[in-house]
Each structure stands twice: as C-alpha cells, then as structure tokens.
Amino acid sequence: MSAPEERPAPTSRPSPDATSPYESAPRETSSHETSLHDYALSRHGIEPDGRVPARGYPLPDGPPEPSRPRLTLREAQEEVASALADTLADPDPVRAAAAVHRLVRSLVMPHRTLRACVIRLPLTDEAAARRTGRRLVRTGTTPAAVQVGLGLLSRLGEPEDAPWLTVLGLLKGFERPVVAALDRLDRQAAALLMLRTRVRDTALYPLLDAVEAGDDTAVLAALTGLPPDFRTLGCARRIAEAADLHRLLRAHPRDPALLARAAGLLHRMADQHDVRAEILDYGPATDAYETLISHADLLPATPGHRAVLLSIALDLHSGPAALLDWRPGRREALLDALGRLPAAPAPGDAPGEPAEGRRADWMARTGRQPFRVPPDGERLRIEVVAEDPADRNDVETRILVDGRPLVPALFGKGPGTSPERLLDTGLLRAGSEPREVRLAEAYCSEGCCGALYVTIRREGDEVVWGDWRGAVGPPPPEYRFDAAGYDAELERADRDRPWSWPARSTARLVADGLRERPDLLTRWDALPGWVGTAWDEPDTVEVYFTYWPGLAAGNRDREGPWLQFGWRIPQDGAPVGERAAAVLDRLASTDPKTRAQVRGGSREHAEALGHPWPERG
Template sequence: MSAQEERDALTLPLALYDYALHLLRESRDGVPPPRGYSLPQRPEPDEAPPSHEAAEIAVREALSPLPEDSATLHRRFARHGIRDLHKHLIRSAVFNLSLPNGQHDAARSLGRQLTRTGTTVPAVTAGLALLIRYGEPEDVPYLSALGLLREFTRPAVDALDPLDRQSAAIVWLVTHTGRDELRPLLRALWTGDQQAIRTELEAFPATPRFLSTTAARRIAEATRLPDLLDHHPSDAALLARAGRLLVRMGCTRDNPTDLLVYRDALTVYERVVTRAGLLPPTLDHHATLLSLALDLSSGPGVLLDWPPGRRAALLESLGLLLAEPRWASLADTGAGEADQRLRAGWIQRTGRQPFTRPATPGRLRVEVVAGDPVDREPVETRILVDGRPLVPAVFARGPARCPEYLLDEGRLRAGPEPREVQLAVASCTEGCCGALYVTIRRDGDQVVWEGWRRPPTMPGSREPAPALPAYRFDAAAYDAEVARAETDRSWPWPARSTARLIKAGLMERPELLSRWDARRGWISSGFDDPDTTVVTFWYVPGLAAGKPVGDPLQFRWVVPDDGTPPEAQAAAALRRLAEEDPKTYGQVCGGSRERAEELGFGWPDRA
C-alpha cells in the first residue's frame, strides 16, 4: 500500500449506512420523508472519468479476484477512476461473477462489509449486488436502511424481495410514493401500528391516480393482506379493499405482471370471492366483483398457478352472486352522478360476459373486453390460445390493441399473403418499451401465427425472453371465430358505436375530409368523458390538390352523445363534415405552436 493510500484509508468519510441511520433519526416521528433521502454532495475528481468501455474493463479487474475486505475494493475502485455513474456496470459485473460454491460465504461476507461500512456509491453498490445473490435474513435491517437512500433503493429492494417481502414492500412504498393522501398508511406501515394499518388501508383513495399495479402489489405485501383478512373475516370494508387491490394489480393498461408475481394472489382471490356475499350490493362493489370475474375469465388472473378446477369454481361463484336480484338490479340505475350512470351501463352490457362460455370452444378465442369506465380501463381485443390470454403471458407491457384496430380493419384475417400484425403496444409508447407483433399466414387448411417480434426481455427481468413457438389453427374454425368477433356488437356503448360508424363512413368516403385539405386521425370515445365521441384529423394546406405544403396540424372535434341512436348521430356528423369545414368547429390539439400561428389558428392552453 502506498503512503497516499494509507492516509486515504485513515480518513474515510462516514459510512453511507450510518448516514442513512442518522437521517432517519433526524426525521420527524422517525418516519422517512416522501421519496426517501438524497446522498450528500461530494466534489467530483478533476480528471475526466474513463470511457464506458474502459470503465467496464476496470470494474471487472477491480472485482477479480474478489477481495476479502472492503478497504481493498475501495482502493481498487479509486485507483481505476470508478465513480457513481458506473453503478450499473458494477451491478452487471457482480451478477456475472462466476464463483464456486466454496466462495459464496466469502462473497456474502464482503457484501456485508461493503453495505455496512462502505463510504462510496461504487463500494455500496457492489455490496448490494453481492447480497442480491447471497443475502440472508440477518441482512434485512441494513438493506432496509440503505434502501431509503434514493441511489440505492432499487438494488436494496431487489435484495430484500427474496428475504423479507414485507420489508421490501415498505421500503419501495416509502421511496416511490409522494402523495399526501397515502402518507397516513405509509406512517402506519413504517411504525408497525397494526390497528392503524387496517384503518388506513381501508381509508386511502384506491383510484388509478393513486394506485399503479406495482403500488397495489406492494401495499398488499406490506400490509400482509391475507393475515389481515384472516384476522378480520367479517370486515366488509377490508374485503372490498382487498378486491380492489387485486383489480388494480391485474390492470392490463399498466403492468399486469404485478399480479403474477404477487405470491399471495391465489389466497386473496379465495378470500375475496368466497366471502363476497358479505359485501353490501353497491355499484362500486359490483364493479369490483365484475372486474375480478373478467380477469378470472380472460385476463392475467387466468395465468396464475390454479389447482385444477378452482378458477372455474370461483368464477361460477361470482356469477351466481351477481345474478341475484339484489345485485342484478343495480344495473337498472338510470339516474345519479355521471360515474354511476357509466358503471350501470357497463354492468348492463358486460355483466354476464365472463360467465358465458363459448358454445363450441376452439383453440382460438377472440374476446372484446371493455373494462370499468369509471377507472378509464381500456377496451381490448383479448386473444386466448388454448384458454390462456396471449398478451399478458408473452408481453405484459400494455393491453391488447383495441377492436377498432384489430377487428374493424380486418387485421386478424388470414389472407393469401403473410401479414405482420401488431397485437399490443406498451402503454408508454412503442419507442419506449416496445410492442408485440406476429405474422399471420394461411397454410392450406391451417392458419399459422409465427415470426414473433417483442422486446428481448420480459418486464422486470434481466433474463432473455424465450423464443415463442408458431401457433397453428384449423383454418375454418379460425375464420369463423374472427368473423364472430368482428360482428360482435354487444360491448360498445353509444358514443363508442357512434365513433366506429363515423370512422367506417370516412374510410368509405375519404373525400369528406380531403376536400378540406384534411385526412383522418384517430376516432373513438373520449378518455375523460366516455359519453362523447372524439374525431381527430390532420390539416395540411394543398392536400386536396395532391401538393401538401408544410407540417400537418392536428384538430380535435368532440361530439356529445345527444341520446339519439348512434346511427343517427354518425350520419349527422358525416353530413356536417360534408357541408362545413371542420377546421371551423374543431380545436387545434397537435402539431406545433409555430405552425398553428403560421396558419392563423390558436394554440390550445395546456394549463
């Protein structure tokens, strides 16, 4: 060791684990703040960091051979110029270390030294990565404390998950949830106040705004939901909240893999469904139970590891309950707030769908499912192969595409030429997290799905996604099933039907828009107000003459539901498009401010 290295070893700053404990002691009531803690600011070295390639090599050299003590690794990282920005390279290098069984104890010991005494981000990152591989229950308190530092939350939670799922969930919630409405529940979880946990679990807002799929799973894990349900078997409010958490975990618009990785999912389904008769018959409770039924029928819940016949039995139980007059009559609600009317109409249209089995079950089933409109759940074309929903099984980054895309435009039909079809797209965008594609072709008396394209890994996993097989379907049965799904009109509500009819009219008569230098955009029911039809179009001067000039400007026209049949509303909308320039009654909603001002249109106020 050089003289400079000896001096550095004697002047190491405070261990980051001790720093986290210090911040926790200083926090009001001993409860971490929203989003956890920041690391102290430290001056960066004057010299430039090594390149990515050089740092990758340096990290591997620093870890080989794996040192016996943390001080040695501190010095190696410092000597090679490894900095905070290289933490991902460190994690990857540790995960790829090939250690014989006889070195696992030594690796664990080093991981403990680094997490408990490490003073730099690279050193603690290496320690956490080692404990992800070799950690034991005695490491839980140290991992929980380090997880409160934002820099280490993810690796700390990854290390905690296999050791103590409740602690992992609490750390995740504390560091990922900043809304004031959830703070009472987080405070109760952190302090371990069991009565307060139950009270706050029942009280906090459980709308999609507050409850992502991951937050729902983590709340269920943090509260030990099955234990709560067993300790309070007659608590209807707790039962309703448990059902709500299950619904949110399986939301296909978010990340339905949260339901699949929730270890107690089967237990909670059992408790909720078998005790559902305790719930007062309300529209909210009906919506929860119907959402659970749709999930058990054709959603991510099908993919859980059910004992033979148990899922069907629970589904039948829900069907019998919701058919009882006291529940079925709720769908007749015709007055009240807008959300109540939306839910009542949805229950009328959808209420028996999950309990109606196909008369002649085949290998392929195409089922259009409209989710709870109050939660703004998507309308998706669920594709089941051998009874299992395809999209959440092999993609799980977003819902299946809507029926207007897959069915109204005939994309699932098997024609004489192979055709690539997008079955699902990530909720964030394809450019961010990808999409699911398949090539459909006809091969004699069979239809083949092959040539799959999807992201290389499944959500939340570093493992490569396995190759998907080719699926073969009897062509006659396939054609019949697709035709049945294309002609199914049981699911849409009036505004959605109006939108489909307007779109069909514009596909048949594109000149209705082209005469105004416009082309069709997306047309559907409104997201914020499902009882409206939204027509969008793109305007480019010169389009009608075949000489478009400049960038397009997008317009949005909102058509409220006036209570007349969708056919009449669509016909009226198409007449107006034929007679009046839609730019005079539509509003600019896309393009650029500069282009809008150039063409003499106002730019929307986004506030």
C-alpha cells in the same frame, strides 16, 4: 469522506455481533470517516417527522459519480472481473472490504453498471463473497464500494441482511436496487421501503406507521380506512405486501371493509397499464382470491362492490390473473361462485350523475361475459373487454390460446390493441400474403418500451401465427389454427359487440364511412386521423384530422405548414346509425375546420394558416 454532524443513531439499529461474528473485528474506516449505513441512520434520526424525502436522503459530499457513455457491458464486465474477482475470494472480509475500497477507484463507470457487473460476476467462493458483501454494506464509506456490497447481497444475501439493506435504501440512488434485493429476502420490508420513498400521499402514512409499529389492529384500521378514492395504481401490490393482506384476510375473512379493500387491491394488481401486471408478482395471489371470493357474499350488493367483483371476474377469465398457478379447476370454480352472486340493484333516477348511469350500463352489457363456458377443445378465443367506466374508458382485444391470454404472457407491458384497430380493419384475417400485426403497445408508447407483433399467414387449411417480434423472454412458439375455426371466431368476435356503448358505436360507423369515402375530408385539404370517444367524455365522439393546404388540388407542400384538428360531437339521443349519418353528411357539406379546434402542429403553423393556437393552462 467527511462525516456530517450526527445525532446518536436510533436504537433500532441492528447489532453486527448479533448477526455475524466477524463484525466484531475493527473497522477499516479512519476516525474521520463514517459508513454510508451509519450516515443514513443519522439522517433518519434527525428528521423532525421521521419521513424519508422523495427518492431518499442525498449522499454525503464526495466525488461525482463516474460517467462513461461509450462503455459497453462486455467491457465493464471484463474490467470489474479483472479488478475484483480475486479479492472477492479472500476469506478475510475485513481485508477484502478494504481492498475493494481501493480497487473501485480505478473502475470509471456509473454505479448501476458496477453493481450490475458484480451481480453477474463469476465467484469462486460464494461464502467469502457473501461475508465481504456484508462488510461493505455495513461499513462501506464510498458509494462505489457499497454498491459492490449491494450487488453481492442481491444474489447471495440472506434474511438476516434485510435490516442493513433497508437502512441503505433510505439513500438517493440506493432505493431501487435495495428494493430489488429485498424482494428476494423480505417482501414486506421491500414494500415498506418502496412506499416510504416513492409515494408522497399522506393518506398512506398511518398504514406505514402502523406496520412499522407492529400493531395489527392499527394496520387493519389504517388499511380499511384509506380514502375510497385513494389511487393505488402502480403500488397496489406493495400496499398488500406491506400490510400483509394475505394474513389479514385469513385472520378476518368476514370483515366486509377488509374484503372490499382486498377486492380493490387485487383488481388494481391485475391492471395492464404498466410495465407488468403486479398480480403476477404477488406471491399469495391465488389464496387471496380464494378467501375474497369465498366470502364475497358478505359484501353489500352496491353498484361499486358488484362492479369491482365483475372486474375481478374479467381479470380471472381473460386477464393476467388467468396466468397464475391455479390448481386444476379452481379458477373455474371461483368464476362460477362470482357468477352466482346477486346483481347490484339498478340505480335510481340521477340525472346529475351520468357516471353512475354509464357504470350501470357497463354492468348490464358486460355482466355475463366472464361466465360463459367456452366450447370443449376451443383453441382460439377473442374477448373484447371494456373496463369499468368509473376507472377508465379503455377497451382492449384479449386473445386467448388454449385458455391463456397471450398479451400478458408474452409481452406484459401494456394492454391489447383496441378492437377498432384489430377487428374492424380486418388486420387479424389471414390472407394469401403474410401480414405483420401489432397486438399490443407498451403503456408508455412503442418508441419507449416497444410493442408485440406477430406475422399471420394462411397455409392450406391452417392459419399460422409466427415470426414474433417484441416478445419478452424466450421466443414464443408458432401457433397453428384450423382455418375454418379461425375465420368463424373472427366473425363471432366481430358480431359480438356488447362492449360498445352508443358514442363508441357512432364513432365506429363514422370511421367506416371515412374509409369508404376519403373524399369527405380530402375535399377540405384534410387527411383522416383517429376517430373514437373522448377519454374525458365517453359519450362524446371525437374526429381528428390533419389540415394540409393543397391536398385537394394534388399539390400538397410536404414541407409547408400543417395543423391537426379535433372535432367533438356530443351524443344527442338519436339512434346510432342516424347520428353517424348526420356527421358524415355534415362533412360532405361543411368545412370541418369551422367546428373543430386546433390540437397539434405548431404556433408558427397556426399563425401562417390563420387559425388560433390553443392556450393551455
């Protein structure tokens, strides 16, 4: 591999002799080759602004990465073991690294597969393998050989390896595995690398620069100075780790700006609209909650501050934060402290700010929910939780067994299913026949990352939840509930609806009416679809339906054209019941296609059926 024209490497490069005596031995690379480590340093040194491009610097020119679509993991593991097992036991790291460079040429497989096999490879001498892994990471000249070293240090690395791994993480294809390796060795280095290579928001740059400069005063100023609307979803934990939030809170526990930023980050970490709630992987989470809540009275009682503290209370009560390793009684004590904070003042008249009114209404409806003390011995609890409308308008059904929320404990890839699907339809009720119920779907979709299912059945005086499907980790146990108590809890959850606002209540009544009278749509050759509130206008009801010609006459052509329509119905101030009845009456008398817009199908189907296809910008 030819080395690019290089400038002198930055002086921050770690010294091989300072970290390991064997690094003073001659390198096995020839004079016209350079290690990937040195190449990454040189690329970083010549960047005019020192910024790392998205996903890292491109690798030097070389052979393309191998691809074997039909290769199974078992076959790959056998090939890697046969090629490398003996070499990785060689006590001489220079000789072993040179051999790895030769041997990996015969391993025709993607680099991520090679690395995964090395991580799983049985080793007869871990100390020898560690030395070889270091040699490959520091002096390896081909991506495949360096990936072998990365795989070894992912399982055997020590804190002294963190600087070398960090440099490799600047290269495309290495960032994700290096971050994973650093997570075990140096969380702050892992966070800095992830934020440098994945987050493109320039507002974050001053914080990253201050952390790398080791300037604590600048770190505090940059963290608290992030714009109020800075989106931390998906990277809140990494920001907290990079800034060492826990240490900052201990040093400045009475700084209102820092407390406000910590509150926002902790709540974002508990968000379930991702692969896994970040709070479960944030090591100092319980201490950070303790410090924040102990000084929460120092935050001005503004609607924004009280809203995020209420959201944190919901996280601690029934969300992922309830799963943290709490000392006995501490979580309950923190909830009690939050419950004793004074309420935010009611907003003034602001007709031009409907979002402020929605947030105030949410706090009024939700304000006491996380502070209710459950009855002693309560086995099953169903909490329907509406999120702060300033964030999103989602509502989820949280199921707690013995005080522990099931969905984040067993699935962790998305929030619980909506109450309209679980409660309003009676899916959670236990009947004479077993019923499989979807409790949660992955944030991306079931087809992408799965869903969590449980089979509910009644056995005499008990309701049984078992035959789980889609759970992450070991198979969940079978849960048994007293049938009378189970039914009573479902009834209570169905009646207790402070989470619902007028438009959502209207949508529920419309959906109930369409279930009871399906002819309201079939008479117009339409099938009912989703009914709810618009994601961008929570005070607007949306009714979706599919137009399929011939449906009313019973001669629907399943191969023929069809279209999906959406009908938006703004709230007009009328009582919920009257508004829902008016919508159903209109469906009975007027073809809804005259008021709705095409939302799905195809342009060809729209042209065939005489409807305009929406032009999207």
